[in-house]
Amino acid sequence: MSSALFEPIALRGVELPNRIVVSPMCQYGSEDGNASEWHTIHLGSLSMSGAGLLILEATGVEPRGRITPKCLGLWSDENEASLGRVLDLCREYGSATLGIQLGHAGRKASVRPPFEGGTPLEPGEGAWTTVAPSPIPFEDGWHTPEELDRAGMDEVIAAFVQAARRADRIGLQLIEIHAAHGYLLSEFLSPLANRRSDAYGGSLANRMRFPLEVFEAVRAAFDGQKPVGIRFNGTDWHEEGLGPDDAVAFAKELKALGCDYACLSSGGNANVRIPLKPGYQVEFATRVRTESGLPTMAVGMIREPALAERIVAEGKADMVALARGFLYEPHWGWRAAEELGGDIVYPIRYGRGAPARWPQAFEHRSAAE
Numbered sequence: 115m116s117s118a119l120f121e122p123i124a125l126r127g128v129e130l131p132n133r134i135v136v137s138p139m140c141q142y143g144s145e146d147g148n149a150s151e152w153h154t155i156h157l158g159s160l161s162m163s164g165a166g167l168l169i170l171e172a173t174g175v176e177p178r179g180r181i182t183p184k185c186l187g188l189w190s191d192e193n194e195a196s197l198g199r200v201l202d203l204c205r206e207y208g209s210a211t212l213g214i215q216l217g218h219a220g221r222k223a224s225v226r227p228p229f230e231g232g233t234p235l236e237p238g239e240g241a242w243t244t245v246a247p248s249p250i251p252f253e254d255g256w257h258t259p260e261e262l263d264r265a266g267m268d269e270v271i272a273a274f275v276q277a278a279r280r281a282d283r284i285g286l287q288l289i290e291i292h293a294a295h296g297y298l299l300s301e302f303l304s305p306l307a308n309r310r311s312d313a314y315g316g317s318l319a320n321r322m323r324f325p326l327e328v329f330e331a332v333r334a335a336f337d338g339q340k341p342v343g344i345r346f347n348g349t350d351w352h353e354e355g356l357g358p359d360d361a362v363a364f365a366k367e368l369k370a371l372g373c374d375y376a377c378l379s380s381g382g383n384a385n386v387r388i389p390l391k392p393g394y395q396v397e398f399a400t401r402v403r404t405e406s407g408l409p410t411m412a413v414g415m416i417r418e419p420a421l422a423e424r425i426v427a428e429g430k431a432d433m434v435a436l437a438r439g440f441l442y443e444p445h446w447g448w449r450a451a452e453e454l455g456g457d458i459v460y461p462i463r464y465g466r467g468a469p470a471r472w473p474q475a476f477e478h479r480s481a482a483e
């Protein structure tokens with residue numbers, strides 16, 4: 115039995131042993147952007163999950179770019195040192211390649227963590243001034259952002275560049291730029307949030323300009339042997355928003371700039387109903403892969419190993435990312451390996467749990483088949 119999901123894949127100079135990715139997941143477990151003991155537990159565990167690649171949560175490149183006051187950041191020496199310590203442990207005990215998602219929350223910053231409601235902070239709770247392509251709140255009752263001028267855009271680019279250098283220094287092997295879900299770069303891309311009349315608004319070419327500038331700057335600041343990918347929306351699920359044709363056009367521009375992969379997600383630029391079902395966003399990854407030639411990562415309600423396998427084997431995407439699947443089963447990669455006949459590295463102290471070490475316990479499967 116050979117598995118496409120367990121075929122290695124090379125992204126620039128980084129070889130991943132399989133195509134399973136832990137999708138970035140905000141933990142809201144930081145003070146002043148620093149990694150905490152929770153990160154040691156959470157990332158430590160997921161670095162032993164069987165996934166070839168673990169992408170750390172959306173990490174603020176500057177304080178005002180955090181979603182909440184509890185978000186992870188990478189703008190200070192203290193942030194860099196605290197995260198570096200956690201990563202050292204992940205590398206010592208785990209096997210996943212470690213990447214990070216760098217982001218800026220734009221007009222959706224300065225809110226409470228989702229488990230405290232996800233609503234905008236009040237001034238007395240440390241609310242801050244948010245920035246965006248246009249001074250339009252996400253919804254009634256949300257902060258009205260300041261429109262970024264050229265100097266402000268340069269500050270954001272400089273913050274991405276600094277964070278990329280810090281990521282490189284602490285040994286992160288991959289950067290994913292967050293341009294999805296209605297955060298700053300997604301806001302520039304989407305006509306729902308971007309009403310500018312300068313060279314950064316209006317046509318798709320103009321709306322892509324700032325995200326592409328950020329991509330180019332991060333690419334130039336990060337080790338040339340290490341991949342830089344990006345996550346963006348295949349659709350805003352809104353008739354006036356971004357759609358799959360826009361995603362393909364953006365991917366073509368990114369490919370020309372040396373982008374290593376695109377992860378296709380959706381939503382977040384407006385409060386819309388998303389038609390959820392297993393693999394509901396895979397079609398966007400497939401279109402971008404086919405029409406732009408950029409390698410893609412599919413994400414969204416992929417839970418069963420057989421579905422992940424089909425996505426890769428049928429050429430719908432090059433990699434598969436799971437978020438909630440890994441919260442539910444932190445060793446999901448082990449189960450996938452057992453069900454699909456793949457090989458993974460077990461942490462040495464857990465080696466006795468490998469199916470090959472107690473095969474009788476897995477006989478029910480062949481008996482039931």
Ligand SMILES: Cc1cc2nc3c(=O)[nH]c(=O)nc-3n(C[C@H](O)[C@H](O)[C@H](O)COP(=O)(O)O)c2cc1C
Nearest residue numbers: 137138139140171172413414415416436437438439
């Ligand atoms: C707890 C949690 C935190 C998340 N944080 C992020 C994030 O930091 N960046 C991001 O791009 N997506 C984030 N997402 C979205 C996931 O990465 C993923 O795209 C989404 O959950 C769909 O995949 P799933 O069905 O496998 O969970 C988060 C999802 C969850 C459940």
